[in-house]
Amino acid sequence: MEKWIIKERKNVYRGNIFLYETIVATHPTKPIGAGPYDIIRLADWVNIVAITEDNKVVLVKQYRFGKDVITIETPAGAVERGEDPLAAAKRELEEETGYISDEWESLSPVSVNPAFMSNTAHFYLAKNCRPDGKQNFDEDEDIELELVPVADLKEKLKEIDHSLSELCLSRYLLQS
Incomplete structure (x- = not known):
């Protein structure tokens, strides 16, 4: 080849x-x-599986223009030009949720759709997250948090139809 x-x-x-x-x-x-x-x-992307100190997954609800629906997703966002993907993950987690973590692991990156898209999605696990940060939404963001016990995550996954969030959460579940 x-x-x-x-x-x-x-x-x-x-x-x-x-x-x-x-x-x-x-x-x-x-x-x-x-x-x-x-x-x-497109810019590279980050998705974060954020697990709180009391063993809950931090998910976000937000309106998505493309499908005209409210979605349930992992915290996520674009990697800015020249930014390290892990730094972007830490920034996006805090901006969208107010949670921060000192314990990070890669869940491995994926090509979003290499048939016609150039970007990579970087998946991370943030452990022992705590609400000690400050939310800082983009001007067009309106986000609600949903905390789901890790024990209920497989069931919750049935409600998530955002492909990158689903894949990121599935990678976490496969390793745990």
Whole structure:
């Protein structure tokens, strides 16, 4: 298996959170390919499984424009340009929930959808979280917290349909 050769790259549209581009690419040895192929360039992302000192999972409820629904998710957010993913996870946890932790573990990163998206989601476990931080919502965020006992997490997972949150929580459950 060989990587394809990108012959041309064209920026089509820059939105608030993504860059849409097209590429023309060919296989290095076979007469296949060309395109154009659609690519969405996004910032990397973090999702956090936050476990409190009394063994509850900190989840967030918020409205999502894409599906026009209120979702239940793990705390999450974009990694800012030049920011370390772990630093982003710590920042997002505090900003969205007011919780902080001194005990962090990686639950391993994933490619969000490598067929046409460029970004990576970094999953973290934050243990012994405590509400000693300060919430600091983005100007368009409206978040409610939901604390779920770890013992009830498998059942709660049935209500979560945000794919990155579900995968992050599933990775946590598989390791515990």
